[in-house]
Amino acid sequence: MRKPSDAGARAGWRAWFARHALDLSPLQSPGFRLLYTARLVSVLVYGVLGVAVAWQVWSLTQSSFKVAGVGLGLALGTVAGLLWGGVIADRANRRTVMVAGRAAYVLVVLVLLLNSLQPTPQLGWIYAATVLSGLAGGISAPALMATLPTLVPGHQLPAAGALGALAEQLGRLTGPLLAGLLIAHGGSSACYALALAGAVLTPLLLLRLPALPPPQAAAATARVGPWQAWRESARFARGNPVVGGLLVLDVLMALCATPWVLLPQLGVQAFAGDAQLVGMLHAAPAAGAFLAAAGSGWTRRLDRPGLLLIAAAVGWGLALLCVGLASQPWLALALLVLAGAFDTVADIVRGALLQRHTPDALRGRISALWLLEMHLAPALGGLALGGAAQRASAGLALVGGGALCALASLLVGARNRALRATGWQR
Structure with a gap:
């Protein structure tokens, strides 16, 4: 026979867990599920590519300074993309902006893959792809962030943010580990091949989002x-x-x-x-x-x-x-x-x-x-x-x-x- 104190303790633990556990309610929205799945795929691709590109540049040059050039190129491309992406996200169909940015990213990964298959991969192509990667991400990211409040109710935004943070940390933890395994068995080309599959999947998922027309005030913004x-x-x-x-x-x-x-x-x-x-x-x-x-x-x-x-x-x-x-x-x-x-x-x-x-x-x-x-x-x-x-x-x-x-x-x-x-x- 169970003791009342045991039942009370279990009820207390269940109540504590309900208060503190990750809130999954935003996943009830079909649109948010699509967006979240696309983000999970994207952060995994980023985690794999970050290690693969750094390793390839180091292997080609034996220079940490040139490896740092990857981060600089990514930052410059991202800043340029954000300067345009922020304005475009307030004037155009946000689904179209996200799909276009993610489709452009497919070309970036394809360049990295083809370059890695050459007898002598070219450092210049890696840097160019890095800049274009930042540019594509910078253009699409503001539209993605601005879309979130239209897919979930306002009271679920903290939970949606927590799910996004969880996806980002999963990508940071698992992406590099996966990249290390792939490099050990197939080199950087194996990483790029996996990243290409993920890059192709992302815009296909975003295409299934509901229509996301420009904000009602977009017409006034477009005049400036x-x-x-x-x-x-x-x-x-x-x-x-x-x-x-x-x-x-x-x-x-x-x-x-x-x-x-x-x-x-x-x-x-x-x-x-x-x-x-x-x-x-x-x-x-x-x-x-x-x-x-x-x-x-x-x-x-x-x-x-x-x-x-x-x-x-x-x-x-x-x-x-x-x-x-x-x-x-x-x-x-x-x-x-x-x-x-x-x-x-x-x-x-x-x-x-x-x-x-x-x-x-x-x-x-x-x-x-x-x-x-x-x-x-x-x-x-x-x-x-x-x-x-x-x-x-x-x-x-x-x-x-x-x-x-x-x-x-x-x-x-x-x-x-x-x-x-x-x-x-x-």
Whole structure:
């Protein structure tokens, strides 16, 4: 006979799980299921290609500097694509924009595959494909982000953001592992062949989305030039304290505390580790992000998500500050897991609030503005922290950057009452 206390404990665990487990309700929408499946395929393709391209460039040149050129080409192409993609997403059929961008990506992967099959693959073709990859992604990404609120109800946006974060972390974890296996048995060409299959599948999935006509205000937007359209979105961001605060916090987190460039120096100099430890340091934030996304069900019941966003930004800075002070590698790994969790919680809340507080006619450009920050701010922050680490140490650079991030985020939160008080509804 079961004891009443046992039944009560099981009921308590079920209630706890229901409150914290990943909310799958957005998957009830057929349109969102198609979009999410396409995103899962895309992030897996990105994860495989990232390793395959880096490995091929290294194999051809034995130069880390030339490997870094891949990231530079991708960033330049993405920025150029976002400048156009944000405007196009507010003027054209968003399904058409997404399908066109993903179809162009098929050509990018095809170029990489054909080049890899040559007796002597050409570095120039790899760089050209990298730039075009960023361009195609930059054009289609704002339309994808702006489409989300039309496929799920507003109260499900946090859950949709959590599912998106989960897909991204799965791609980061499984894509490189799969690429390593493929390279070991078939070289970079095997990676490109698999990526080509995924790249072909993505636009086919997006074609099955419901019609996504331009926003009702698109006709008025179309009468102005692209730069005027961007100025309109910038005025909106400055004038809306919630949207402006979201973007400012994102910039602060990236500019002041971007740890990735410091992890090799930290692992080798601070902890006397090797490449295996450095790899673990890189993987730790992804593990924390995955756990945070998987247990994000509680975010949908928040009355003041803006306050949580401020707390997450402060927590990100403090966690990295403590990484800089850590004396043992296991402690640094645990703190990086915690930092990854803070970062993902911030992304989930930020993305949902940004979509809820931005009019449909501006969602493409505001989404592109956020994506521009996500590409440029970490690059600039990495340069600043890398320079500080070269003059002092990686640990001191993390301490200074983390402290600045936490203090600046607190200041933004203290001065922005609208952001502190905002909820999921407008």
